[in-house]
Amino acid sequence: xxxxxxxxxxxxxxxxxxxxxxxxxxxxxxxxxxxxxxxxxxxxxxxxxxxxxxxxxxxxxxxxxxxxxxxxxxxxxxxxxxxxxxxxxxxxxxxxxxxxxxxxxxxxxxxxxxxxxxxxxxxxxxxxxxxxxxxxxxxxxxxxxxxxxxxxxxxxxxxxxxxxxxxxxxxxxxxxxxxxxxxxxxxxxxxxxxxxxxxxxxxxxxxxxxxxxxxxxxxxxxxxxxxxxxxxxxxxxxxxxxxxxxxxxxxxxxxxxxxxxxxxxxxxxxxxxxxxxxxxxxxxxxxxxxxxxxxxxxxxxxxxxxxxxxxxxxxxxxxxxxxxxxxxxxxxxxxxxxxxxxxxxxxxxxxxxxxxxxxxxxxxxxxxxxxxxxxxxxxxxxxxxxxxxxxxxxxxxxxxxxx
Amino acid sequence: xxxxxxxxxxxxxxxxxxxxxxxxxxxxxxxxxxxxxxxxxxxxxxxxxxxxxxxxxxxxxxxxxxxxxxxxxxxxxxxxxxxxxxxxxxxxxxxxxxxxxxxxxxxxxxxxxxxxxxxxxxxxxxxxxxxxxxxxxxxxxxxxxxxxxxxxxxxxxxxxxxxxxxxxxxxxxxxxxxxxxxxxxxxxxxxxxxxxxxxxxxxxxxxxxxxxxxxxxxxxxxxxxxxxxxxxxxxxxxxxxxxxxxxxxxxxxxxxxxxxxxxxxxxxxxxxxxxxxxxxxxxxxxxxxxxxxxxxxxxxxxxxxxxxxxxxxxxxxxxxxxxxxxxxxxxxxxxxxxxxxxxxxxxxxxxxxxxxxxxxxxxxxxxxxxxxxxxxxxxxxxxxxxxxxxxxxxxxxxxxx
Numbered sequence: 001x002x003x004x005x006x007x008x009x010x011x012x013x014x015x016x017x018x019x020x021x022x023x024x025x026x027x028x029x030x031x032x033x034x035x036x037x038x039x040x041x042x043x044x045x046x047x048x049x050x051x052x053x054x055x056x057x058x059x060x061x062x063x064x065x066x067x068x069x070x071x072x073x074x075x076x077x078x079x080x081x082x083x084x085x086x087x088x089x090x091x092x093x094x095x096x097x098x099x100x101x102x103x104x105x106x107x108x109x110x111x112x113x114x115x116x117x118x119x120x121x122x123x124x125x126x127x128x129x130x131x132x133x134x135x136x137x138x139x140x141x142x143x144x145x146x147x148x149x150x151x152x153x154x155x156x157x158x159x160x161x162x163x164x165x166x167x168x169x170x171x172x173x174x175x176x177x178x179x180x181x182x183x184x185x186x187x188x189x190x191x192x193x194x195x196x197x198x199x200x201x202x203x204x205x206x207x208x209x210x211x212x213x214x215x216x217x218x219x220x221x222x223x224x225x226x227x228x229x230x231x232x233x234x235x236x237x238x239x240x241x242x243x244x245x246x247x248x249x250x251x252x253x254x255x256x257x258x259x260x261x262x263x264x265x266x267x268x269x270x271x272x273x274x275x276x277x278x279x280x281x282x283x284x285x286x287x288x289x290x291x292x293x294x295x296x297x298x299x300x301x302x303x304x305x306x307x308x309x310x311x312x313x314x315x316x317x318x319x320x321x322x323x324x325x326x327x328x329x330x331x332x333x334x335x336x337x338x339x340x341x342x343x344x345x346x347x348x349x350x351x352x353x354x355x356x357x358x359x360x361x362x363x364x365x366x367x368x369x370x371x372x373x374x375x376x377x378x379x380x381x382x383x384x385x386x387x388x389x390x391x392x393x394x395x396x397x398x399x400x401x402x403x
Numbered sequence: 404x405x406x407x408x409x410x411x412x413x414x415x416x417x418x419x420x421x422x423x424x425x426x427x428x429x430x431x432x433x434x435x436x437x438x439x440x441x442x443x444x445x446x447x448x449x450x451x452x453x454x455x456x457x458x459x460x461x462x463x464x465x466x467x468x469x470x471x472x473x474x475x476x477x478x479x480x481x482x483x484x485x486x487x488x489x490x491x492x493x494x495x496x497x498x499x500x501x502x503x504x505x506x507x508x509x510x511x512x513x514x515x516x517x518x519x520x521x522x523x524x525x526x527x528x529x530x531x532x533x534x535x536x537x538x539x540x541x542x543x544x545x546x547x548x549x550x551x552x553x554x555x556x557x558x559x560x561x562x563x564x565x566x567x568x569x570x571x572x573x574x575x576x577x578x579x580x581x582x583x584x585x586x587x588x589x590x591x592x593x594x595x596x597x598x599x600x601x602x603x604x605x606x607x608x609x610x611x612x613x614x615x616x617x618x619x620x621x622x623x624x625x626x627x628x629x630x631x632x633x634x635x636x637x638x639x640x641x642x643x644x645x646x647x648x649x650x651x652x653x654x655x656x657x658x659x660x661x662x663x664x665x666x667x668x669x670x671x672x673x674x675x676x677x678x679x680x681x682x683x684x685x686x687x688x689x690x691x692x693x694x695x696x697x698x699x700x701x702x703x704x705x706x707x708x709x710x711x712x713x714x715x716x717x718x719x720x721x722x723x724x725x726x727x728x729x730x731x732x733x734x735x736x737x738x739x740x741x742x743x744x745x746x747x748x749x750x751x752x753x754x755x756x757x758x759x760x761x762x763x764x765x766x767x768x769x770x771x772x773x774x775x776x777x778x779x780x781x782x783x784x785x786x787x788x789x790x791x792x793x794x795x796x797x798x799x800x801x802x803x804x
Contacts (some may be wrong), residue, residue, distance in 0.1 A: 336538030
């Protein structure tokens with residue numbers, strides 16, 4: 001089966017997560033992605049185990065999954081020969097992607113002006129920290145940018161510490177945005193014949209990630225979008241989280257029509273319908289906290305799975321709140337290829353990896369390999385793609401320009 | 404300058420915030436987006452999903468998710484209405500929808516029926532849980548998908564209720580838009596249309612990529628239960644510490660050797676302290692002690708003090724802000740991440756802008772969200788070639804509004 005991006009070559013001068021994952025989406029759809037790395041250890045993400053920035057298993061799941069389906073070239077861009085290789089490669093490529101600092105890119109002659117002059121058809125994609133018109137120049141990471149958005153401060157119970165949305169949550173958004181931007185630029189290029197510069201910054205992506213509540217706050221300035229809200233202060237008790245006898249569950253019902261009666265029927269609390277405090281939607285909104293307290297007592301009596309089936313039987317949306325182990329065994333995720341298995345050379349066994357986030361009927365994409373060994377493709381790309389001789393390769397090695 | 408998707412006609416059959424926003428992203432980059440709506444107004448109830456009766460809640464999210472679109476109002480319960488919908492399917496390049504499967508088949512807008520009108524249609528569907536599997540028919544509610552993703556119990560501190568973060572649906576929005584353009588690339592090369600799916604479960608899972616992949620590789624209890632903020636693997640990375648004025652600082656300094664001398668200096672520690680002399684000590688033996696010391700040190704000064712130091716020294720750290728930061732941030736305006744608008748009825752207001760800067764094909768706000776049926780006449784005339792008297796007749800039969 002052919003991939004959507006067959007024949008598209010991407011030079012991936014990125015590290016950590018935001019940049020590499022953008023290129024991974026393109027590689028999954030068939031692009032030839034060359035992860036361009038330093039000769040001294042390569043992408044820092046190869047070293048997460050010793051850096052202890054993130055937990056790593058007996059295989060480096062962090063680097064290997066983000067860089068699946070890619071090739072690796074190890075080249076020293078501090079050397080003129082290394083920069084020459086980069087420039088020649090860019091001349092034959094469709095996309096250049098980076099999340100490195102402007103300073104490094106200039107030093108290595110990988111800035112937009114230099115590369116677009118070498119190849120006017122080049123799509124030059126940047127995953128910056130704060131945007132092309134930002135004034136902030138300090139290093140940007142997922143969490144230090146997520147901190148600025150405001151979303152962390154509004155989650156959790158009042159008085160609790162701010163809540164991080166998960167490791168790399170903002171990088172993941174930045175990566176998907178950059179992949180979307182690159183796809184737009186490639187589509188535009190089919191008509192115009194020329195490439196362009198684009199930037200999908202961490203800051204822009206994370207503002208967008210907060211859209212459901214940030215947009216409401218931008219428009220209304222209402223403090224309830226700004227501050228932590230107690231679970232029991234929700235204005236509709238039928239749309240909330242409750243602790244069942246084993247785990248928590250979430251229930252989602254608009255309080256309209258006969259929803260409250262059905263809700264009470266489902267949980268065997270018909271007496272509540274006659275309770276004057278809860279006699280109308282208006283009354284229930286005024287007494288939402290009292291209703292939540294009553295429902296807390298009811299839900300504590302049976303399991304989350306029991307309540308979920310009882311509520312669903314009455315047409316009310318509900319779900320147990322699972323953990324990552326529940327997800328790892330969820331047949332729904334497996335049926336849709338959101339999980340896949342593949343062989344991992346590092347430990348020589350099948351491993352489970354996150355799969356394809358978007359399902360394409362005719363061009364589904366696939367995982368052919370996990371992340372490459374540092375520099376594994378340097379020589380073959382030099383000789384086959386760029387026409388270097390083996391003598392050239394030896395000279396480059398001797399000069400330390402390649403690994 | 405023109406848009407990247409100038410030649411693309413999108414038929415938008417969406418009702419949710421995240422689904423509508425996916426179509427708006429295509430419109431932002433030049434696609435012509437026709438929002439197909441029912442002649443009654445029930446499709447417009449996007450205010451606060453959990454509380455439709457909230458006082459003062461104006462539908463700004465609808466405005467965001469439906470900008471740059473034209474609204475076409477049809478009575479889909481009539482034969483004539485469904486027939487016009489199919490003419491639109493024939494004309495469209497992309498159909499994007501987040502409606503439940505039964506609604507789509509009843510109204511002749513499922514994939515198979517759409518292909519009858521347009522064999523090369525790109526049919527983009529957002530669902531709750533994906534096209535396959537036992538729960539393919541469950542409601543497309545972000546809360547349900549987040550509950551299945553496994554992150555809610557581990558976001559808060561130990562003993563606290565699980566947290567619903569609400570951002571999972573936003574990955575799904577971008578994935579739908581990405582999928583649509585990828586399929587357009589394929590169609591331009593091969594002439595072949597196809598079905599593209601992205602679900603809220605997929606979006607939530609993708610957003611949780613690193614925690615999830617770490618659990619898959621390592622397993623164990625540590626990813627299943629909330630851990631205390633003072634029990635981080637690296638005291639200097641991914642950690643938050645309180646300030647004297649009740650705000651928080653956050654540090655991301657994974658390679659601690661690079662940052663340790665500066666961090667020690669600004670927090671009044673001795674960089675040569677033998678307990679923390681090496682990276683391994685800071686992240687190993689000395690880890691919990693170092694966290695306690697940092698926790699006390701940052702409490703000695705207000706957030707503004709720390710922010711100034713982080714900026715001056717270009718350190719990889721910041722203050723955890725509220726939504727007031729982007730609301731007042733000039734940099735967000737300079738990058739057009741937030742737009743300031745003058746609304747005829749609301750006065751000055753702000754709206755999220757464009758997360759991607761494209762130099763040659765920039766995103767454009769051509770117009771704000773349309774009134775229901777605002778462009779019915781225009782769409783029937785310009786796209787489907789109806790004559791004025793035919794349109795009047797349809798209006799009289801209440802097929803359109």
